[in-house]
Amino acid sequence: MFGFFANIFGYVLNFIYQFVNNYGLAMILFTILIKLVMLPLSIKQQKTMKKNLKIQDKIKVLQFKYKNDQEKLSQEMMNLYKEEKISPFSGCLGTILQFILLISIFYMVRFPLTYMKKVDTESINNYTKQLQEAQKEVSPAYSEIDLIREEQFLKEKNPEDENVKKISMNMNFLGLDLSKIPQQNLNDWTVYIIPILYILSTFLSMKLMNVSQKNNEKKEVIDVTERDETTTDLVKKEDEYDPMDQTNKMMSWMMPIMSVSISLVAPLGLALYWLVNNIVMILERFILDKVIKAD
Helix, strand or coil, X not given: CHHHHHHHHHHHHHHHHHXXXXXXXXXXXXXXXXXXXXXXXXXXXXXXXXXXXXXXXXXXXXXXXXXCCHHHHHHHHHHHHHHCCCCCCHHHHHHHHHHHHHHHHHHHHHCHHHHXXXXXXXXXXXXXXXXXHCCCCCCCCCHHHHHHHCHHHHHHHCCCCCHHHHHCCCCEECCEECCCCHHHCCCCXXXXXXXXXXXXXXXXXXXXXXXXXXXXXXXXXXXXXXXXHHHHHXXXXXHCCCXXXXXXXXXXXXXXXXXXXXXXXXXHHHHHHHHHHHHHHHHHHHHHHHHCCCC
16 A cells, blocks of 8 residues: 555656756655645644633543443443534544555655666666675665666666666765765764754644644633533643643654654655754644634
């Protein structure tokens, strides 16, 4: 399944590359295009988030009231979602699509000759064997990236081969070689620029999301006449320890740690996609937060 989507994304990225003749610029335009296609889903997720914020107090009351009866809690929660016309599974589709998108683009960046340039497997295996016979370094995980790096050698070795011309790709972007993998070039300080920017953008994105969520919570002023004193006490007591809040805090640390790990072992082209995706997502979230009101 991931290969199927990677193949489609490869056609799109290669189409853009033919116009700009630069892998980095093509990746930026590709990322923006994907975000535009996913914009309706982002709008729906933002609306769902704002709707959920409006019923948080009611949810906490139910969680406290039926904390020893999970079956009753589930039933009451479903009734609440039904009354408020909110689907409890509305975020599942977005999460699944994001996961498919993430893995598919990773495949595309890892195997650019297969998915982007459409070089056949037999030729790729033949070129890889030639590099190995010449005792040139070939990474098992990113062999196609190594083929691009050894483009000149392969052209001299196969002057009559039409497929070898497809290996030529301009991977230089603003002085950075997007074919490089930080783990394999630890002494080259330039390989850390994009991963560091990506990590910083991840922290910034999470920080802004938390601030936005807290601001939205403050805006949800609840009419005291609709809540008795007991209900207020229950909510306050439940707020003393909110498992969801603790989970969010843990995730805010886990995600950057995972980002560091992946960005160090993947080609810089993937880190560039994540960086641009984060920047566009921050702008998108800021705009949608201003436009979409919690009706």
